[in-house]
Amino acid sequence: PPKNPKKQWSLNDFEIGKPLGKGKFGRVYLTREVKSGFIVALKVIFKEQIEKYRLHHQLRREMEIQTSLCHPNVLRLYGWFHDEQRIYLILEYAHGGELYRELRKTRHLSEKQAAIYIASLTQALAYCHEKHVIHRDIKPENLLLDHEGRLKIADFGWSVQSRSKRHTMCGTLDYLAPEMVENKAHDYAVDNWTVGILCYEFLYGVPPFEAERQTDTFRRIMKVDLCFPSTPDVSGEAKNLISQLLVKDSSKRLSLQKIMEHPWIIKNVT
Numbered sequence: 001p002p003k004n005p006k007k008q009w010s011l012n013d014f015e016i017g018k019p020l021g022k023g024k025f026g027r028v029y030l031t032r033e034v035k036s037g038f039i040v041a042l043k044v045i046f047k048e049q050i051e052k053y054r055l056h057h058q059l060r061r062e063m064e065i066q067t068s069l070c071h072p073n074v075l076r077l078y079g080w081f082h083d084e085q086r087i088y089l090i091l092e093y094a095h096g097g098e099l100y101r102e103l104r105k106t107r108h109l110s111e112k113q114a115a116i117y118i119a120s121l122t123q124a125l126a127y128c129h130e131k132h133v134i135h136r137d138i139k140p141e142n143l144l145l146d147h148e149g150r151l152k153i154a155d156f157g158w159s160v161q162s163r164s165k166r167h168t169m170c171g172t173l174d175y176l177a178p179e180m181v182e183n184k185a186h187d188y189a190v191d192n193w194t195v196g197i198l199c200y201e202f203l204y205g206v207p208p209f210e211a212e213r214q215t216d217t218f219r220r221i222m223k224v225d226l227c228f229p230s231t232p233d234v235s236g237e238a239k240n241l242i243s244q245l246l247v248k249d250s251s252k253r254l255s256l257q258k259i260m261e262h263p264w265i266i267k268n269v270t
């Protein structure tokens, strides 16, 4: 990564390559830092969009949070700079792109692969919680893969509309915990709920409370209307883990530590 994080970067320090994805607030480009040859992903955000949607505080908070996080399963924000019209985020490049594109290709993941991703996500979240960073609005679009297929949480941004659009792309409730959708005060345990949602989606290919209309998804979340289809055939341990996470009372959800000790994780990850 670029050596001196305090350095004032400018566009002249970079050679911009192909677009990696386009967002509501700007695009992400494969980019090379000229002096070191180091490859990064450069996210270009238009200032007038930030002004229009009044996102200054959110973007500033993201930069404070992300520049302080350093974990193998959290996408790095190396630094940032700006010019007249744009703000540029210098991000770690995730060569494997979006995890959920892999999910769509294979419809659902093997139990082993799903467990590996859930363990990485849990470790990343445990690290974030340690640094008092919660509720990272985790959803498959925000999970990227590096060149070795390692999961990276990249969700510190606003909704990054990725190229491979999802039908439930913007404003999906699917991943939100009951206390979130009810707009109640939420705490760290919202992330535990989301681990359960993602575990279900990795194994069955769709999130557990998916419904045609948002109102139905809302109702299903509030009821924790969880059912396991008979196909694909999923192990009892996996269902057990999901059932211990998708619990309405946030204080009763399995802790991140306990997830790492769950038989399904131990069996598939070590």
Ligand SMILES: O=C(O)Cn1ncc2ncnc(NCCc3cnc(NC(=O)Nc4cccc(Cl)c4)s3)c21
Pocket (backbone or CB within 6 Å): 020, 021, 022, 023, 025, 028, 041, 043, 045, 055, 056, 058, 059, 062, 075, 089, 091, 092, 093, 094, 095, 096, 097, 098, 144, 154, 155, 156, 157, 158, 160, 161, 162, 163
């Ligand atoms: O480009 C793709 O679609 C996928 N892709 N493929 C490879 C790859 N390698 C690295 N990064 C990617 N994408 C960027 C991921 C982000 C991380 N952090 C962000 N932060 C943010 O957008 N913040 C933000 C924006 C606008 C307003 C506000 Cl308030 C905050 S975006 C990659």
